[in-house]
Amino acid sequence: xxxxxxxxxxxxxxxxxxxxxxxxxxxxxxxxxxxxxxxxxxxxxxxxxxxxxxxxxxxxxxxxxxxxxxxxxxxxxxxxxxxxxxxxxxxxxxxxxxxxxxxxxxxxxxxxxxxxxxxxxxxxxxxxxxxxxxxxxxxxxxxxxxxxxxxxxxxxxxxxxxxxxxxxxxxxxxxxxxxxxxxxxxxxxxxxxxxxxxxxxxxxxxxxxxxxxxxxxxxxxxxxxxxxxxxxxxxxxxxxxxxxxxxxxxxxxxxxxxxxxxxxxxxxxxxxxxxxxxxxxxxxxxxxxxxxxxxxxxxxxxxxxxxxxx
Amino acid sequence: xxxxxxxxxxxxxxxxxxxxxxxxxxxxxxxxxxxxxxxxxxxxxxxxxxxxxxxxxxxxxxxxxxxxxxxxxxxxxxxxxxxxxxxxxxxxxxxxxxxxxxxxxxxxxxxxxxxxxxxxxxxxxxxxxxxxxxxxxxxxxxxxxxxxxxxxxxxxxxxxxxxxxxxxxxxxxxxxxxxxxxxxxxxxxxxxxxxxxxxxxxxxxxxxxxxxxxxxxxxxxxxxxxxxxxxxxxxxxxxxxxxxxxxxxxxxxxxxxxxxxxxxxxxxxxxxxxxxxxxxxxxxxxxxxxxxxxxxxxxxxxxxxxxxxx
Numbered sequence: 001x002x003x004x005x006x007x008x009x010x011x012x013x014x015x016x017x018x019x020x021x022x023x024x025x026x027x028x029x030x031x032x033x034x035x036x037x038x039x040x041x042x043x044x045x046x047x048x049x050x051x052x053x054x055x056x057x058x059x060x061x062x063x064x065x066x067x068x069x070x071x072x073x074x075x076x077x078x079x080x081x082x083x084x085x086x087x088x089x090x091x092x093x094x095x096x097x098x099x100x101x102x103x104x105x106x107x108x109x110x111x112x113x114x115x116x117x118x119x120x121x122x123x124x125x126x127x128x129x130x131x132x133x134x135x136x137x138x139x140x141x142x143x144x145x146x147x148x149x150x151x152x153x154x155x156x157x158x159x160x161x162x163x164x165x166x167x168x169x170x171x172x173x174x175x176x177x178x179x180x181x182x183x184x185x186x187x188x189x190x191x192x193x194x195x196x197x198x199x200x201x202x203x204x205x206x207x208x209x210x211x212x213x214x215x216x217x218x219x220x221x222x223x224x225x226x227x228x229x230x231x232x233x234x235x236x237x238x239x240x241x242x243x244x245x246x247x248x249x250x251x252x253x254x255x256x257x258x259x260x261x262x263x264x265x266x267x268x269x270x271x272x273x274x275x276x277x278x279x280x281x282x283x284x285x286x287x288x289x290x291x292x293x294x295x296x297x298x299x300x301x302x303x304x305x306x307x308x309x310x
Numbered sequence: 311x312x313x314x315x316x317x318x319x320x321x322x323x324x325x326x327x328x329x330x331x332x333x334x335x336x337x338x339x340x341x342x343x344x345x346x347x348x349x350x351x352x353x354x355x356x357x358x359x360x361x362x363x364x365x366x367x368x369x370x371x372x373x374x375x376x377x378x379x380x381x382x383x384x385x386x387x388x389x390x391x392x393x394x395x396x397x398x399x400x401x402x403x404x405x406x407x408x409x410x411x412x413x414x415x416x417x418x419x420x421x422x423x424x425x426x427x428x429x430x431x432x433x434x435x436x437x438x439x440x441x442x443x444x445x446x447x448x449x450x451x452x453x454x455x456x457x458x459x460x461x462x463x464x465x466x467x468x469x470x471x472x473x474x475x476x477x478x479x480x481x482x483x484x485x486x487x488x489x490x491x492x493x494x495x496x497x498x499x500x501x502x503x504x505x506x507x508x509x510x511x512x513x514x515x516x517x518x519x520x521x522x523x524x525x526x527x528x529x530x531x532x533x534x535x536x537x538x539x540x541x542x543x544x545x546x547x548x549x550x551x552x553x554x555x556x557x558x559x560x561x562x563x564x565x566x567x568x569x570x571x572x573x574x575x576x577x578x579x580x581x582x583x584x585x586x587x588x589x590x591x592x593x594x595x596x597x598x599x600x601x602x603x604x605x606x607x608x609x610x611x612x613x614x615x616x617x618x619x620x
Binding site: 074128130144146147149151152153154155156157158159160161163164165168176177178242245246247248249250251252253254280282283284285287288 | 467468
């Protein structure tokens with residue numbers, strides 16, 4: 001039995017998984033991401049952690065299949081990034097540098113794409129190779145697989161579905177400088193924004209008034225029957241459903257998997273998205289499946305390992 | 311030198327090309343599409359035409375690489391269609407039937423996808439494997455290539471970009487039964503519809519009043535400085551530019567190639583589309599290239615042949 005590492009590099013922590021060739025996750029751990037000084041310590045820190053592990057387990061580096069890596073930013077087919085703001089990196093040939101440091105083979109992809117690979121392989125994607133992962137967190141991220149391969153895009157910008165424009169009449173500005181992006185309605189911050197906007201509109205009673213407003217409190221209030229919260233979730237579902245409808249006419253996926261912190265609201269969230277999607281979907285896409293992500297924070301290490309496992 | 315056929319089956323004619331292995335088009339011709347009786351004669355008619363050609367040229371069928379085929383409808387990876395209305399076909403295993411009839415290898419794809427392959431290979435796509443072909447004809451069709459391969463989609467519905475919803479406030483119904491589809495604004499019929507709507511709005515003078523209204527007359531009037539026609543072209547460019555912006559954040563292509571009858575308006579059409587695209591494009595997509603299709607009605611036979619030529 002041979003093995004590989006799956007490494008998911010984030011702005012705060014690096015998640016590391018040690019996998020058997022058959023896809024079994026044997027061990028996992030985290031180290032800190034030292035992003036200071038242009039992130040110069042990140043790859044050496046990971047290398048030390050992997051070497052320590054191999055030494056401790058008395059494993060031969062030459063028998064390792066390689067290291068799959070997920071990166072929080074656009075990365076091209078050669079494993080080169082132009083800039084990865086969250087890690088402090090400017091131009092960097094990650095693949096070449098990390099192979100040199102570690103003495104193992106390295107494959108690198110964008111973190112949203114490896115998360116999509118992970119969900120396809122071991123999570124909510126049930127093996128479907130035509131898959132869209134939508135991550136509803138602080139922002140809205142996306143990973144798109146066609147025939148089991150990530151759609152990286154020509155400039156590393158594939159799957160940037162948080163920046164689909166879904167409302168031409170929006171007045172507030174998105175983080176990207178444009179207006180009406182999906183992220184302004186379907187992220188955790190977007191749902192809070194919709195809620196504040198709705199509460200300011202009139203005096204309708206709501207348990208949300210005066211309390212903390214977050215995606216969690218809104219979904220919780222909706223589950224308790226709060227009318228204002230239900231209206232907000234309906235609006236959220238309408239924007240996300242429409243965005244998925246547009247994705248569907250373009251690439252016609254088999255399944256849409258929804259993950260990220262907001263997806264902890266559970267099946268009820270899917271209900272609102274599906275209802276709004278089906279209301280106006282193109283006939284060829286009516287059979288599109290929906291699922292919640294299942295791997296949580298482990299999607300990245302699974303997907304990174306999958307870069308080496310067939 | 312070996313050879314292959316590229317066959318583009320349409321509802322009126324079947325276009326056939328005979329290609330050398332190096333991609334040279336040696337001969338091309340057309341036969342009628344006999345769609346009566348469930349289209350039962352179409353494949354036998356093509357087979358006879360190919361056999362006659364091989365006999366006349368004294369070529370050995372065993373030396374042929376195969377027959378690439380484009381079909382006007384969704385077709386799955388196995389070369390099976392559920393229904394191809396324009397040809398009279400219901401369920402049909404085209405690949406198996408045509409291989410049996412012809413004694414040659416057969417590969418089948420959707421006609422929009424093979425046209426995209428053709429433009430990538432020998433047309434306006436300049437060899438770029440991440441390409442979107444948008445065909446502005448009676449309707450709006452699309453073919454999407456990622457890494458040089460067509461995005462067929464799970465239900466054969468990939469690239470149905472004529473049915474992206476670009477106007478949530480549209481009142482008239484699209485052919486698909488929904489409202490606000492790109493096809494309602496960017497097809498030849500869509501441009502005529504926009505023009506009639508604009509002319510009815512007020513009494514602004516226009517050379518288009520009282521005459522024939524078509525995509526051609528509108529673009530011609532715009533080139534002559536007609537203000538109403540210019541407004542219509544601007545509106546057309548705004549809808550198409552926005553749709554391309556959305557496609558770009560999803561799959562981040564290298565180039566968008568615009569073809570179909572409407573594209574005969576020439577470079578000025580691209581100017582209006584590019585201007586509207588760039589106005590609001592996501593930063594990662596600003597470098598997207600645009601081109602006019604170059605192969606016209608031959609895109610299908612080139613792309614079909616490409617299914618056998620590396």
